[in-house]
Structure formats: C-alpha cells, structure tokens
C-alpha cells in the first residue's frame with residue numbers, strides 16, 4: 682500500500698452554498714506586471730478551470746496558476762509563487778484577463794523567498810494564504826478541511842506535515858462541477874518519485890509517513906519542486922514507482938536519515954522571510970485582523 686503521506690481531512694467545514702459568506706472569499710482586483718518566462722502548461726480538465734504550471738529555475742520551483750474562467754470575474758490564485766518570478770506571473774495573469782485574488786503557499790519554503798508579499802504590494806486586494814500550523818503570518822490562515830473558493834471552483838486544504846510542521850496540500854474540489862481528474866498540489870510533501878526531506882523546520886519522517894489519505898489513482902500530482910524535469914504524476918503512478926513511499930516505515934525512515942543533502946543555500950534568508958509572507962515588514966495589523 683502506498684503511503685502518500687498526505688493527511689486525512691479532519692473536517693469539511695463549508696459547503697458551496699456558503700460561497701458568498703465564506704471567510705476566505707476575497708474581493709477581486711485587477712493584476713499587473715511584466716513578462717518573464719514560463720515553461721509548461723497543461724490543458725484544464727474542464728471548461729471552467731484555467732491551469733498553468735510555471736517554473737523558477739534557480740530553485741526548481743513550480744508555481745501554479747488556477748482560475749475559474751467561466752466566472753465573469755475570472756478569479757485566479759497562485760500557489761507557491763517565487764519572488765524572482767513575480768513579474769512574469771503577474772504579467773501572465775494580466776495577459777489572460779484574470780483577477781488574482783489569492784497568493785498562497787503550501788508551507789514555509791527553505792530554498793527560496795516566496796512571492797506572496799511582493800504580489801500583495803503590487804496587486805491591491807490580493808490575500809495571502811498559508812496554514813495556521815506553519816505559525817507564519819498571512820492574511821488567511823487555513824486548516825485541514827477548509828475550502829478555498831475562486832469563482833465556482835474550490836481547493837480543499839489537507840494537512841500534510843512531515844517535510845515541515847505546517848505543510849499542507851491543496852486538492853481541487855470533489856463534485857460534478859469541479860475539474861476531473863482531481864489535482865493535488867502537494868508542495869514538498871510528495872514529489873514525483875520522491876518526497877520532501879525531513880531534517881529541519883519540524884520535519885519528521887514518522888509524521889510524513891503516517892499522514893496518509895487516499896485519493897483516486899487518476900488524481901494528478903503537482904509538486905512544488907522537481908529536480909529531474911518531471912512535471913506531473915498521478916497517485917496510481919506514485920503507488921507503483923515512488924522509490925521511498927512504497928517502502929515500509931522502517932525502510933522509509935532509514936532512507937530519509939541517509940539522504941545526506943546539504944542544507945538549502947538560502948535557508949537562513951528564506952525561512953525568516955517566508956514566516957512573514959516574504960516581506961519582513963508585513964503589517965502586524967493585517968495579521969491581527971486574520972486571527973480575530
């Protein structure tokens with residue numbers, strides 16, 4: 682049995698009928714920026730979802746752009762934006778006529794500075810999102826089971842600790858009007874044929890191993906990094922071929938203890954910056970507003 686290392690949803694707390702009253706529903710404002718460079722894109726799995734996979738080559742990070750293009754406002758969100766490619770990402774958002782409403786992170790990255798703070802400073806009205814468990818600052822602090830709506834589409838939040846304490850995976854919604862197959866944005870919890878390291882920021886191979894949930898085999902896996910040129914996998918594929926997660930827990934633990942990876946070059950800069958949305962001067966007022 683594959684250990685996908687993604688935590689079971691503890692509670693699905695909101696339904697689509699609460700769309701307008703949802704606490705993480707944002708006002709939508711226009712985006713702006715200038716063009717840089719994008720790598721790949723994949724057709725959406727329906728006529729509602731616009732989906733783009735964007736790459737930042739220095740840290741081998743994937744940023745994901747999702748939008749509901751069937752909605753009149755074309756509300757959009759960015760998952761795991763990088764500071765260095767913010768201009769590229771915002772330019773694309775503008776070019777496609779989207780309204781960026783959320784800039785969100787799967788976790789506190791150690792290898793690059795997040796673009797969320799920069800995006801907020803450039804696009805008024807955009808709200809940053811990260812997990813409450815990350816103990817970081819953001820406009821909206823989410824927990825397992827929360828749903829993040831953009832137009833009529835939504836992402837479910839699933840806790841996936843282990844790489845770091847507060848890692849979450851965002852999974853596209855389950856329902857007749859949601860994209861099929863479902864898409865899981867796993868951050869660094871689950872990588873293609875690998876998984877996130879567990880040797881800092883509250884990492885734990887035990888946590889990573891035990892935080893399991895099951896998604897249909899056809900679910901698409903979109904990680905925050907790839908170092909070998911892979912772009913997408915599926916649950917079914919990882920169940921068969923993931924060299925770490927197909928092992929028993931003892932073997933998995935042993936593998937993780939012997940990765941011998943050097944610390945990310947930017948860890949000392951990236952972690953403190955990413956605790957505050959990538960901006961050291963992130964307004965404490967905004968944070969208070971979220972937690973109240």
Ligand SMILES: N[C@@H](CCC(=O)N[C@@H](CSS)C(=O)NCC(=O)O)C(=O)O
Nearest residue numbers: 791792869875876877878942944945946
């Ligand atoms: N060399 C890079 C960092 C590479 C690294 O440690 N990647 C992390 C995710 S980013 S914290 C990881 O979990 N890798 C798992 C693996 O098996 O490679 C740098 O210096 O930034």
